[in-house]
Amino acid sequence: MILKDATQEIVDNVLSVTEGLDPKKIEKMSELLQTSKNVFVMGLGRSGLVARAFAMRLMHLGISVYVVGETTTPALSSEDCLLAISGSGETFSIISAANIAHKRGTKIIAVTSYVDSTLGEMADLVVHIKGRTKIDSEKNYITRQMNGKHQSLSPMGTLFEITTLIFLDSLIAQLMVEMEITEEDMKARHTVIE
Amino acid sequence: MILKDATQEIVDNVLSVTEGLDPKKIEKMSELLQTSKNVFVMGLGRSGLVARAFAMRLMHLGISVYVVGETTTPALSSEDCLLAISGSGETFSIISAANIAHKRGTKIIAVTSYVDSTLGEMADLVVHIKGRTKIDSEKNYITRQMNGKHQSLSPMGTLFEITTLIFLDSLIAQLMVEMEITEEDMKARHTVIE
Amino acid sequence: MILKDATQEIVDNVLSVTEGLDPKKIEKMSELLQTSKNVFVMGLGRSGLVARAFAMRLMHLGISVYVVGETTTPALSSEDCLLAISGSGETFSIISAANIAHKRGTKIIAVTSYVDSTLGEMADLVVHIKGRTKIDSEKNYITRQMNGKHQSLSPMGTLFEITTLIFLDSLIAQLMVEMEITEEDMKARHTVIE
Amino acid sequence: MILKDATQEIVDNVLSVTEGLDPKKIEKMSELLQTSKNVFVMGLGRSGLVARAFAMRLMHLGISVYVVGETTTPALSSEDCLLAISGSGETFSIISAANIAHKRGTKIIAVTSYVDSTLGEMADLVVHIKGRTKIDSEKNYITRQMNGKHQSLSPMGTLFEITTLIFLDSLIAQLMVEMEITEEDMKARHTVIE
Numbered sequence: 001m002i003l004k005d006a007t008q009e010i011v012d013n014v015l016s017v018t019e020g021l022d023p024k025k026i027e028k029m030s031e032l033l034q035t036s037k038n039v040f041v042m043g044l045g046r047s048g049l050v051a052r053a054f055a056m057r058l059m060h061l062g063i064s065v066y067v068v069g070e071t072t073t074p075a076l077s078s079e080d081c082l083l084a085i086s087g088s089g090e091t092f093s094i095i096s097a098a099n100i101a102h103k104r105g106t107k108i109i110a111v112t113s114y115v116d117s118t119l120g121e122m123a124d125l126v127v128h129i130k131g132r133t134k135i136d137s138e139k140n141y142i143t144r145q146m147n148g149k150h151q152s153l154s155p156m157g158t159l160f161e162i163t164t165l166i167f168l169d170s171l172i173a174q175l176m177v178e179m180e181i182t183e184e185d186m187k188a189r190h191t192v193i194e
Numbered sequence: 195m196i197l198k199d200a201t202q203e204i205v206d207n208v209l210s211v212t213e214g215l216d217p218k219k220i221e222k223m224s225e226l227l228q229t230s231k232n233v234f235v236m237g238l239g240r241s242g243l244v245a246r247a248f249a250m251r252l253m254h255l256g257i258s259v260y261v262v263g264e265t266t267t268p269a270l271s272s273e274d275c276l277l278a279i280s281g282s283g284e285t286f287s288i289i290s291a292a293n294i295a296h297k298r299g300t301k302i303i304a305v306t307s308y309v310d311s312t313l314g315e316m317a318d319l320v321v322h323i324k325g326r327t328k329i330d331s332e333k334n335y336i337t338r339q340m341n342g343k344h345q346s347l348s349p350m351g352t353l354f355e356i357t358t359l360i361f362l363d364s365l366i367a368q369l370m371v372e373m374e375i376t377e378e379d380m381k382a383r384h385t386v387i388e
Numbered sequence: 389m390i391l392k393d394a395t396q397e398i399v400d401n402v403l404s405v406t407e408g409l410d411p412k413k414i415e416k417m418s419e420l421l422q423t424s425k426n427v428f429v430m431g432l433g434r435s436g437l438v439a440r441a442f443a444m445r446l447m448h449l450g451i452s453v454y455v456v457g458e459t460t461t462p463a464l465s466s467e468d469c470l471l472a473i474s475g476s477g478e479t480f481s482i483i484s485a486a487n488i489a490h491k492r493g494t495k496i497i498a499v500t501s502y503v504d505s506t507l508g509e510m511a512d513l514v515v516h517i518k519g520r521t522k523i524d525s526e527k528n529y530i531t532r533q534m535n536g537k538h539q540s541l542s543p544m545g546t547l548f549e550i551t552t553l554i555f556l557d558s559l560i561a562q563l564m565v566e567m568e569i570t571e572e573d574m575k576a577r578h579t580v581i582e
Numbered sequence: 583m584i585l586k587d588a589t590q591e592i593v594d595n596v597l598s599v600t601e602g603l604d605p606k607k608i609e610k611m612s613e614l615l616q617t618s619k620n621v622f623v624m625g626l627g628r629s630g631l632v633a634r635a636f637a638m639r640l641m642h643l644g645i646s647v648y649v650v651g652e653t654t655t656p657a658l659s660s661e662d663c664l665l666a667i668s669g670s671g672e673t674f675s676i677i678s679a680a681n682i683a684h685k686r687g688t689k690i691i692a693v694t695s696y697v698d699s700t701l702g703e704m705a706d707l708v709v710h711i712k713g714r715t716k717i718d719s720e721k722n723y724i725t726r727q728m729n730g731k732h733q734s735l736s737p738m739g740t741l742f743e744i745t746t747l748i749f750l751d752s753l754i755a756q757l758m759v760e761m762e763i764t765e766e767d768m769k770a771r772h773t774v775i776e
Contacts, residue, residue, distance in 0.1 A: 006755035
């Protein structure tokens with residue numbers, strides 16, 4: 001069943017990325033999230049949905065957090081940090097936003113598959129979340145087939161997006177312990193109007 | 195030209211509603227917006243867009259404001275106020291949200307065409323913004339024609355929505371003076387990332 | 389009462405802009421909206437809310453319409469048109485989007501206060517909606533006072549945004565007549581889930 | 583490292599849920615998505631973000647899809663289907679929307695942790711996505727500790743939300759094969775304006 005194979009491919013990527021995470025970077029990221037005056041999150045398309053999902057949990061933790069592009073999001077300052085999510089690290093409007101943030105002295109955390117990308121290069125902290133391997137995006141199908149490589153079952157940015165979401169949700173678990181916040185505390189901050 | 199007639203109809207409604215505004219209610223509304231810990235705004239469909247447009251300006255004024263339903267909107271408390279915009283005053287999910295707000299002790303400001311509606315009845319403060327007159331929604335076209343009444347050029351909630359937006363933007367002008375905030379102050383709070 | 393003065397200022401701008409509208413441009417805009425395969429609308433901040441309010445009504449008219457940036461908005465084609473709303477006509481991401489649209493052969497309708505702006509120059513059709521006069525944004529208050537000019541009661545883009553909304557809603561009235569669509573038809577297309 | 587333990591807990595839930603999926607239900611769901619005139623997706627909070635992420639991929643597949651609550655979403659008809667995502671199956675506004683859909687003859691697909699919930703009972707097709715086990719939500723910590731059960735590292739709906747996202751993205755892989763759509767086809771439909 002293709003569905004189950006696709007799930008396995010996703011899980012494999014999640015476990016492989018998690019294995020390779022650098023504890024020092026996680027520690028620095030956790031510290032930035034806890035000590036910034038405001039945290040801003042940003043991403044485009046499905047990466048933007050992942051950014052929003054993380055922002056909700058940060059709000060539940062009592063951290064002051066805003067989603068870039070939402071109605072009441074204020075201006076950035078040098079006491080804030082900006083978490084930018086971009087698989088390629090080259091998304092035009094993300095780079096453009098990061099440039100503005102940089103000029104205002106806002107710390108930038110990049111979550112990307114390409115550490116050497118424009119976004120990666122300009123960030124204060126880069127978390128590397130591998131998505132698909134290069135072979136998948138090769139246009140030369142014959143080369144791919146000759147190498148015995150099969151096409152990924154996860155089209156476009158799927159692997160990057162899901163792996164990033166799981167990484168960020170796992171970081172929430174870490175933050176709960178570090179900040180000594182219980183689930184009951186979080187529920188009390190949860191929006192009551194649905 | 196129908197377009198110009200439609201604009202005139204809108205302007206006529208705006209001027210007529212503005213004429214009838216109760217200064218004491220405006221004063222109370224202004225006070226609630228300035229003294230609440232957080233202001234929450236809410237509306238559905240185009241009324242929701244009007245609510246968002248007002249929320250942006252409140253943020254520019256330095257007021258802590260959230261749009262119900264956006265990502266990082268927190269829970270309501272008794273120190274907050276909820277501005278609910280509903281032409282009919284009977285929008286199901288607005289009533290349901292107002293009920294929750296009421297139980298939590300949040301002050302409710304209703305902006306509606308029907309002061310006696312469910313929303314109007316449960317609000318702490320009701321601002322009456324007239325939309326279309328009843329004749330327009332009468333299904334009996336013959337009755338209408340016999341009375342020499344023509345159909346409105348503003349379908350559905352258009353008159354209510356635009357009149358509410360202009361009322362709220364005019365209240366921003368009033369708040370700027372009362373709070374001694376200049377346009378330069380507002381621009382400094384304006385989102386820098388576009 | 390400042391609130392009433394602010395409303396008058398808004399109404400004055402609306403009437404003055406409406407007076408100056410070029411019927412031929414309205415006709416061409418109406419035709420583009422009716423004959424395009426899909427209409428895309430776009431704006432940032434409060435101009436984006438105005439774009440959304442217009443898109444809802446176009447959907448009610450049975451026109452296939454998408455808001456740039458929403459979840460299920462597809463790619464642009466040469467059979468489509470893009471309505472871009474920008475007071476200054478220089479909003480970076482709007483220009484960038486218009487460039488992409490232009491390359492794909494999508495017709496561009498610009499609604500702006502500056503016909504000679506970058507957006508105005510690249511559009512197939514420009515509708516001129518005047519916002520504040522230049523004097524209001526002059527930083528030299530003394531010059532302004534000496535000229536007996538008072539500061540506008542409508543901060544930032546307020547005049548442009550409201551005037552644009554009323555123009556677009558009045559165009560809906562015109563389209564209803566041209567397309568022979570009744571309010572009952574529109575209500576049947578209205579979202580039933582709130 | 584707590585972060586890695588949290589990731590493992592998520593992966594374990596994903597694999598366990600995937601193992602238990604009923605192939606006949608997947609087949610029926612796949613058929614409904616392909617044969618409905620329009621697909622509507624709906625969810626609240628983070629479940630709403632998961633719904634949006636799925637909707638983007640359905641659009642890439644060329645399926646006509648709308649997110650309930652977005653600007654240009656039309657009315658439901660008996661030729662459409664509604665995919666409703668709710669962990670508890672008791673989310674008030676989801677139930678309320680499903681009721682409207684049911685009256686209009688729209689087919690309902692429920693994705694929930696509780697097959698016997700109100701949503702589960704009224705759906706035409708229920709996909710069971712287990713979230714946390716009951717023990718985690720037990721308020722009696724002592725009972726929990728005495729049973730040697732530890733608190734979940736995934737607060738609130740996290741396990742349900744991520745597992746649902748991975749299930750839906752894996753279903754996309756299945757749909758790609760069934761519909762004979764390549765990644766290149768999907769990219770051609772991808773929004774070009776960012």
